[in-house]
Amino acid sequence: MRHRDRIVPGKELLDTVWAGESVTAAVLTTTLRTLRRAIGETGRQQRLISTVHGRGYQFVAPTAVRPRESAPTAVAPTGSVPTAVADAPAGPGVADTAASDVIRFCRTADGARIAWAATGTGPILVKAANWLSRIDIEGTTPIFAHWREALIRDRRVIRYDSRGCGLSEPTATFAVDEWVDDLDAVAGAAGLDRFPLLGVCHGGAQAVAYAAHRPERVSRLVLNAAVVQGRLARARDDAERAAAALDMQVDLAGWHGQERSYLRFFGAQFFAGSPPQWWDDLTDYRQRTASAASGARQLELHSVVDVLGLAHRVSCPTLILHSRDDPRVPVSQAEELADRIPHSRLVVLDGSNHLLTADEPAWPAFLAELHAFLAEEEPGRG
Known part of the structure; x- marks a missing residue:
């Protein structure tokens, strides 16, 4: 301007x-x-x-210039960083401060520093960390902006970056037990005792592991496009193992060498039902969330992760949502998961994206199912 x-x-x-x-x-x-x-x-x-x-x-819009008015200085609580400060007087068109992120930091039992944020007002919902994530820019990318906006509309949402991602501490090792420790630290820092948990994409493995290891803390579990078995872990024969290995090699080569065609190949698996611009959006977002070395190590972990064996230990009511033609994780994985979690319900959405976009019919269907499921434990919200 x-x-x-x-x-x-x-x-x-x-x-x-x-x-x-x-x-x-x-x-x-x-x-x-x-x-x-x-x-x-x-x-x-x-x-x-x-x-x-x-x-x-x-x-190009008509513009009127007026003197800049002084604004009160925003002071962040100790141990936190404000990511959005308004310098305009309150009124129409100014974002509610309840929707602004204040990023805080906590420490896990083994000393890792984890970045987390609480946004919005209302009943609590904890969202397990995605691979990859960076909570300070989620609201500015079309990949996750609609997720953030919809989830915080009438809830207080707790989000965080797992170790090695975003604003959390870089680390040389990654393991399922560490994911549990990360979420433990965030829940403790947020003063949470028992809460509903949402796991999306690779966050699904973290959510299942946490619900299995900490059944006393998870009141309800929601899983969408959950990766509970990596592609190498679920391969059934030599052909599938070779395809899984090739998939990972292409992505690693693209990440390390910044080969755009390789990176687009990976993005196309997440947004098969969307224009190529979405593939590039995912590439750009990933490159801003972790170093190439850290991202590669996490990619290798996610290719062999397998928490399906923990599913029978999930004791809370569970809602599983999965796109029918998900190109990254077949719907059969969701069916297997629903078969193993005792108190679960599977909803198959009509769609072909791994991560749901705001303009596809599966998105409002997902939100309706999510809010109805969570409202079952909240008197007066059903």
Whole structure:
């Protein structure tokens, strides 16, 4: 807006906004798309921000300039970092402060530093960490922005980065027991005794392991696109093992060498039902969540992880939701999981994405099932 009198080249935006960071041009495209969604316009209806092809972008809405008013200084609690501070007076169009993230840090039993955030108001919902995650930018990426917005609408949601991811401490080792320790530390820091737990994608393995090891703490369990057996772990013959190994080698080669076609191959497995832009969005998000070395080690762990044997120890009511044509994890995995968890119900969604997007029919169906299931334990909310 300060440069509304001219067209701002994309390179200038990249150099200014992401100064010192190693990002690709696709990050700018993703961010602008998220911004357009936030201000209520599309690529075709460019009422505020105009794309001048081959040259850059310009803020084109009528603008009035007024003196900047002083604003109170936001002070973060000890051990926390504010990630969003408003410098405008309260009123229409200003985000509710309850929806702002205040990121805090806690320590696990073995001393690892874990970043976590509590956002929104209402009954508690804990979301197990995804692979990969970075809680301070989830709200700005189309991959997870709609998840955050929908979950905090009438709940207080606890999210965190597991060790080696995002703002949590880098580590050289990864194990299922450490995932349990991470969530233990977050629950303790948040003052939680018993709570519903949501596990999405690779967070499903963490959620199942935690519910099995800490049955006294999990009141309800919700799993979506849960990876409870990595691709190598669930391979049944030489052909499937070879395919799983090749899949991992392609992704590792792409991550280490920044080979875009390899990285897109991985993204296509998460968003088979969405345009290629989503594949690039996932690539850019992943590269901002962990180093190549850390991401590679976690990828190797997730290829061999197997918590299916713990499923019979999950004693709380459990809702399992899975897209019918999920290309990353076959629906048969969800069926196997539902067969092993005693008090579980499986809902198969019509969709072909591994991670649900805001514009697919499976998304509102997922939210309806999620809220109805959680409301069963909340008097007056059913």
